[in-house]
């Protein structure tokens with residue numbers, strides 16, 4: 001261990017996924033965790049905990065409850081949503097989260113082998129940083145500046161909301177996902193700019209809680225990064241719930257109407273508040289990387305190899321700042337790999353980007369893994385695909401579902417799965433057996449789709465039968481059809 005108090009064995013910039021790098025192997029070494037905080041409270045612990053996955057899903061679940069009440073009459077259950085207590089909801093969510101964030105910060109500050117620098121870090125050399133303390137509650141005074149060096153440095157600085165120039169230069173107040181969940185009152189109406197994941201999730205949250213929501217996007221539909229049939233079906237369902245403006249450009253943003261007015265290429269949209277959800281940019285531009293040999297891609301992501309190494313020896317990167325996937329489960333996997341590699345330089349592990357799943361927790365949910373039909377064809381596979389409707393299995397009847405679908409994509413020649421794409425209640429959970437089959441396949445190629453269907457029990461009449469039936473209905477080469485005698489109509493589930 002070094003005697004120099006400004007030299008550390010490990011310096012981690014970013015307390016999100018980076019925070020999990022302080023493994024027991026570092027117990028006898030010195031680690032600095034540098035973090036400037038996220039959201040309006042400059043909270044410790046990164047995006048997912050404070051302004052990302054966790055609070056949004058707590059709001060989504062609350063919105064699901066409200067939507068279930070509103071939807072209950074068609075089941076013969078008469079119920080009225082009498083109102084929602086926004087401040088109570090907000091305070092319940094953040095009452096839980098803030099305590100975890102504060103506990104994490106104090107632990108890093110007080111532990112014998114770690115030091116918490118709560119401020120902005122900037123490289124001044126390859127493994128040398130200047131830190132300007134901006135937030136109280138850490139190991140150092142607000143306003144102080146520190147030069148620190150690390151034997152190893154990990155860049156885990158995440159990403160931040162991108163705000164288009166037409167909004168920034170308008171002077172009109174706006175929210176991003178960093179601020180909107182902490183507002184004091186629900187607005188009567190909300191304009192959401194963007195048609196991606198954040199827009200889809202917040203549109204559900206606020207519309208289900210009684211806010212009139214407009215979604216404005218330049219794309220032809222919503223969730224256009226997903227399978228095209230799912231994107232089209234989701235956009236149709238969105239139009240039935242929200243005011244959805246697709247294929248439009250924003251020509252001006254000004255104050256007007258009840259709050260904000262957007263001049264679109266095809267008209268005007270107004271709302272009390274504006275939420276900007278137009279993507280997230282890596283936090284690499286304000287890191288002083290020009291003082292190092294660390295390179296970035298054109299989109300700002302730090303260049304790393306499959307082990308998380310940058311171009312500078314001893315400097316690593318992981319998560320949203322460098323990954324092609326801005327997802328917490330990916331950042332976590334990358335953090336586990338880097339945590340191992342930091343202490344096992346002769347036995348490096350690699351990032352696993354083979355089958356990265358994603359889900360959108362909207363109304364309905366969307367989930368995806370592996371190749372879409374078009375991607376599989378593009379890669380030269382003889383593709384077979386089946387779309388099974390939720391409404392065709394028993395639990396789908398129970399739910400009176402008429403829109404949910406589960407598509408599986410497979411290689412006709414081998415019968416093996418290539419991907420799956422689902423939209424409907426619990427899609428994020430239902431897709432897990434496909435993720436498992438793809439990820440654990442091993443060198444022998446793993447189970448065929450039919451083996452996956454018939455090699456295990458599927459609880460009857462659970463909603464997972466939608467996947468079981470889709471797998472069984474795939475049209476594969478006969479020699480791989482281990483269920484040639486299976487009659488999908490024979491059980492008490494009707495065929496499509």
Ligand SMILES: Cc1cc2nc3c(=O)[nH]c(=O)nc-3n(C[C@H](O)[C@H](O)[C@H](O)COP(=O)(O)OP(=O)(O)OC[C@H]3O[C@@H](n4cnc5c(N)ncnc54)[C@H](O)[C@@H]3O)c2cc1C
Nearest residue numbers: 014016017036046047048052053121158319320326327328
């Ligand atoms: C609204 C929303 C919902 C989401 N929902 C999901 C979901 O349901 N599922 C999912 O998988 N993913 C979701 N994500 C994405 C997920 O949150 C991110 O992929 C993940 O948190 C990235 O982790 P990270 O460790 O790379 O970065 P972060 O958690 O963002 O951590 C980076 C930290 O570095 C700090 N920092 C940055 N620059 C500096 C600097 N120069 N000096 C000091 N500190 C600095 C930041 O303040 C931050 O605290 C969501 C994101 C958002 C915004």
Ligand SMILES: NC(=O)c1ccc[n+]([C@@H]2O[C@H](COP(=O)([O-])OP(=O)(O)OC[C@H]3O[C@@H](n4cnc5c(N)ncnc54)[C@H](O)[C@@H]3O)[C@@H](O)[C@H]2O)c1
Nearest residue numbers: 164194195196197198199218219277278279280326359360
């Ligand atoms: N459930 C989840 O896993 C989850 C939830 C939220 C966020 N995230 C992560 O956060 C990332 C960022 O989310 P996001 O929704 O901000 O980005 P996104 O890339 O999903 O969507 C951005 C949207 O904004 C539109 N857009 C961009 N610039 C625009 C402009 N100038 N005018 C109008 N529209 C414009 C794009 O066409 C697109 O529809 C996601 O890609 C995802 O990885 C994940």
